Amino acid sequence: MAEVGARKKLRQRRGADHARDVILDAAASVFAQKGYYGTTMEDVAVASGYSPAAIYKYFKNKDDLFSRLWNTMADRLQEIFDESTRLPMPFAMRLRWMVTRASQLLETSPNLLVAFIAQRPYAARARSNLEKQALRHYRSHQARIIELMESGIAEGVLREGGAADYALLLIGLLYEFAHRWVSEDGQIDVRQSVDRIIELFLRGAGHGS
Amino acid sequence: MAEVGARKKLRQRRGADHARDVILDAAASVFAQKGYYGTTMEDVAVASGYSPAAIYKYFKNKDDLFSRLWNTMADRLQEIFDESTRLPMPFAMRLRWMVTRASQLLETSPNLLVAFIAQRPYAARARSNLEKQALRHYRSHQARIIELMESGIAEGVLREGGAADYALLLIGLLYEFAHRWVSEDGQIDVRQSVDRIIELFLRGAGHGS
Amino acid sequence: MAEVGARKKLRQRRGADHARDVILDAAASVFAQKGYYGTTMEDVAVASGYSPAAIYKYFKNKDDLFSRLWNTMADRLQEIFDESTRLPMPFAMRLRWMVTRASQLLETSPNLLVAFIAQRPYAARARSNLEKQALRHYRSHQARIIELMESGIAEGVLREGGAADYALLLIGLLYEFAHRWVSEDGQIDVRQSVDRIIELFLRGAGHGS
Amino acid sequence: MAEVGARKKLRQRRGADHARDVILDAAASVFAQKGYYGTTMEDVAVASGYSPAAIYKYFKNKDDLFSRLWNTMADRLQEIFDESTRLPMPFAMRLRWMVTRASQLLETSPNLLVAFIAQRPYAARARSNLEKQALRHYRSHQARIIELMESGIAEGVLREGGAADYALLLIGLLYEFAHRWVSEDGQIDVRQSVDRIIELFLRGAGHGS
DNA sequence: AATGAATGAGTGTTCATTCAT
DNA sequence: AATGAATGAACACTCATTCAT
Known part of the structure; x- marks a missing residue:
């Protein structure tokens, strides 16, 4: 500017x-x-x-600058995911709490979050140290979310089997929602969307009957 | 001569x-x-x-080389999405057909697909021509998938309301699956996963009752 | 230019x-x-x-460029020093041969030689890899010259004791001559100087009697 | 007040x-x-x-800082060289006095001396002001030493002819000794070396007979 | 007397791109 | 059809130096 x-x-x-x-x-x-x-x-x-x-x-250098930003967001997310498994509440509430908190990041630090997300595809086939570090973080996030899913299964809220798949479903929903939010320039109401995300996660798109 | x-x-x-x-x-x-x-x-x-x-x-140049590759994948996907709305079959079969075809791209052209995916975050806030072009493609894909969802609703297979959200759900699942597939180096069985993706899409993770 | x-x-x-x-x-x-x-x-x-x-x-880079130059000269000198101990001739002739050859480098590659010499002070307290490598070379040169001196002692041409000191004397003479040659822009006759250097080396400045 | x-x-x-x-x-x-x-x-x-x-x-700046240091050493050396021609003593004693004093600088200000020496190769083909100034100093040192040599010749201690060459010999010895002293981290005994340097200067390495 | 905060002018190095052959 | 040879335009990063406080 x-x-x-x-x-x-x-x-x-x-x-x-x-x-x-x-x-x-x-x-x-x-x-x-x-x-x-x-x-x-x-x-x-x-x-x-x-x-x-x-x-x-x-x-120290460009890497340092970037990874400090990146780590800030990674840590914030980690904290959210960690806490969502620790909170003394039933699964459904913890899930809602987690999705809410994660979604709020879009409003408080959209830039940080986008920078964080954009890095992910490169982490998949990690080459540089930056990317390897990123991969470790992404894996750590995933692990906690799987844990969360397992507690959901234990509580009987989620169906048996496939905690990892449920994690995939939830992460997919969250990332995809972030994508849409950004590409529509933050015009989407976040609070309302949380309900929708949770519903989609729990019931899917099918008619159920 | x-x-x-x-x-x-x-x-x-x-x-x-x-x-x-x-x-x-x-x-x-x-x-x-x-x-x-x-x-x-x-x-x-x-x-x-x-x-x-x-x-x-x-x-012509590096951009040209890249965007030709990128477009190849974008077109292949477009074709799949287009056809999935046109095929004279019930929604459930068209959905399965689409997911199957899309997933197969992981096996036939993983590199291309990864390159395609990695570009997406930047498309959201498109600046360069490359990115604007990309954005157009992504939107076009989305549009077709929404169409597919609408036919699913019309057939009574999907619940009323929120075709766009169902699209978000499906796209999220597909991208996330691609991510996982790549980061696990293609060790995941694709055919089997198609069933799982469709099930998750239709029923979500919830217990249903 | x-x-x-x-x-x-x-x-x-x-x-x-x-x-x-x-x-x-x-x-x-x-x-x-x-x-x-x-x-x-x-x-x-x-x-x-x-x-x-x-x-x-x-x-590859500046270091590579410089060290190739530097090594060229180091190797040429090493070769001269090596050969001066191997030649099947009496010490006096080998000494003359060596000083002659070394002096000629001033005429054939003055720039290279100056670049080589200028690096020496830094080698003394070697820090970088470049300097450590240099130090090794300088030491290796010195070793050969000491050997040459020892053969001179063995032949009875040099006085007993202090081969290392004689090496110091000769190297000092050679370097100092190179310095003077450069600072007088190559106006000094090299061939004539060889005699002088050898005489100074053998008899010193004293009156002898 | x-x-x-x-x-x-x-x-x-x-x-x-x-x-x-x-x-x-x-x-x-x-x-x-x-x-x-x-x-x-x-x-x-x-x-x-x-x-x-x-x-x-x-x-004033880095150059100023450096050249003040450099000049300090140049002046101290100049003083030594000057005095060695003025002292009311026979040549042999003045020579010993000079070599002793110069050598002591290694012990009292090794850093300064190394910095001084390292600058010399560049002075030869002086470009910058710093270098031109340096060249002037080196020349002035040389001049005094030649003078000293001439007095040695006059006293009959040194052979006829070649005061400049004797200066070259002595300076070469001194610099080379400094080099060795530094590269062996000051482990060499300076006092003892003075005798050796003077002997080498006067008698050279030859057997004399 | 001393420095925290800041920058202009380089420096080594990379890379997309061109063009004569 | 193919490339060896070359470069302009950047880019990350450094460092001597300045100046308000």
């Missing part, structure tokens, strides 16, 4: 923490739009109002 | 077509492994056995 | 070997003038008439 | 001088270890305990 030439004006002493945050925000936005490889440090610099050199004062 | 010339031209044509195919195959494999940005024309050249310069005889 | 703008004209197809040699020559000259750190790849590019990118087609 | 002000100024002066010295010491150590180009102002800052910005309060 800001012109490169206008950079000088920003010589404000606002403190390192502030700079860190500003840069992270800007980076999240740019990474979400163009992906890791499509984003240049100059992009981040322009978006943040700092110079590329300044960014290196706060982050 | 003319005969010979024609024959030669034919041979050349064949040669040219052959080269084209070889390059496309090689490119699909490399793009799938390293993604668009991670792949260099040198990579494609080495994988295809041609020189980088030769590739430019057959494709 | 050549302007950057003039680069385009050089688009000649002269073969890879030719390019290699041209670049090596240019690099030797620039490294000799400005040292490893003071030399940029752009410097080498301009001096060679190629673009920086072209240089990377022939050499 | 004026008194107090003056005292404060003095203290500040002292503080400033102290800082200057601390920085110079730190810089000498770092330059000696990594060379001019290999050393960053950040390195100097860390080694000195000050911030990079602080260094600029005491020195």
